[in-house]
Each structure stands twice: as structure tokens, then as C-alpha cells.
Amino acid sequence: MLELYYFPDNASLAPHLLLVETGIEYSLRLVDRDSNAQKSKEYLRLNPAGRIPTLVHNELVLFESPAICIYICELDASSQFIPPVGHSNRPIFFQWLTYLNNTLQAEFMVWRYPDRHTTHPEGVEGIKAAQDLRLVGILGLLDEELSKKPFLLGSSVSACDHFLFMLALWCENISRPPTSFSNLYRFMCEMSQRTAVQKVCEIENIDLGRYRR
Secondary structure: OEEEEEOOOOOOHHHHHHHHHHOOOEEEEEOOHHHOHHHOHHHHHHOOOOOOOEEEEOOEEEEOHHHHHHHHHHHOOOOOOOOOOOOOOHHHHHHHHHHHHHHHHHHHHHHHOHHHHOOOHHHHHHHHHHHHHHHHHHHHHHHHHHOOOOEOOEOOOOHHHHHHHHHHHHHHHOOOOHHHOHHHHHHHHHHHOOHHHHHHHHHOOOOOHHHOO
16 A cells, blocks of 8 residues: 655645545545654655655555656556556657656745745845746646646646646736636646545545536
8 A cells, every 4th residue: 555645735745646646545645734744753754755645555655746647556466557668759758757756846845934045034026026927837837738728748647737726826916817817727626526636625624515517
């Protein structure tokens, strides 16, 4: 059985979605961010980065959300959420997963925690405003990509789409949220209709109301 160390609506959301999508047997272990449990000695023995999520499977301990997503996908015998080795879409899969993690998520984290990126408190609002513009641009790029096809790799849902779904939820409070982009909004509505997505969002108490047409 896989054990996912998680916190609701955190970077553990995409792995959690994939665990339910694939039907792999798993259990959840809550890491209470509100009490800073991710920095506890016990948790740091599992994940020295002190971040969420962490996945434990037999002797394997794995952290970083994209790596966990790939691992879960490749445990799925059908490989339905990751293109198989040799498939023309496999490099595109890694392109988008990397872009989402290294660009959208990284830029969002600066917007979310601007005080961590300056030693001058008076500069915090300027950082947040600049990051807002960057995030709107990134969402615009993704919206354009989704104008060409239903999902990031084409007609079928992949783990890239679960990762985008997670990050788009986080962007609901920027100046132009996902609901303001027609293709991204359509994508979020379609993802929200998936049984696994609804189940996980119920577990994690995530409101999908704005994505119900």
C-alpha cells in the first residue's frame, strides 16, 4: 500500500488525484501545516526538505510532487495518465509537467509569499503586483494551448492536467483567475466533472462551485 503524507489543498493534491484515478490502494497521513508538522523531527527524517507531500511505498520514500505523480502513473499497469516509453507524446508530457512545476508553481509561490523574496518590507506589494502580471501571462499561455485541444496532451487526460488543475485552483485570487479565461475555464469545468476529482475535493474540502456550469 502507498502512504501519501498530505495537507488539504496543498502540493499533495495532484498526487492524491492520481491515486484515486488509478485505483491504487493507498492511505492518507495528515501533515498538519497549521502546527508546522512538516518541520518536525519525525517528518524531516522522511523528507529532509520539510515540505509536503511525501510518498512512502515499501522501502521507497519519495518527495517532490511531480516525481510522486510520475511514480504513481508508472505503477498503473495501463499507463493511462502518462504516455508509454517511445510514444511521441512522452517528451511533451515532461515538457508540460516541468513547465507547470518550474514556471507556474514557482511564480505562484513568489506571489503567495512575497515577504520571503525581499529584505525590505516596503517592497512586498511591488513583488506581489509584478508576480500577478507574470501569473496572468502564464495562464494566458495555457489558455491559448487549451484552445487547440481539450487537454494538454490532446484528447485524453494525463497527469499534466491534474497538476494544472491543482495550480489553477491556487490562482483563484489573482487579478485574472482561471474563470476569466474561456479555454482554461472550460478545462477546469471538465476536470471538475471527473468522479475522482469530485471524490478527492470532497475529502480535502475543496469547493468546486465556480466550476459547475
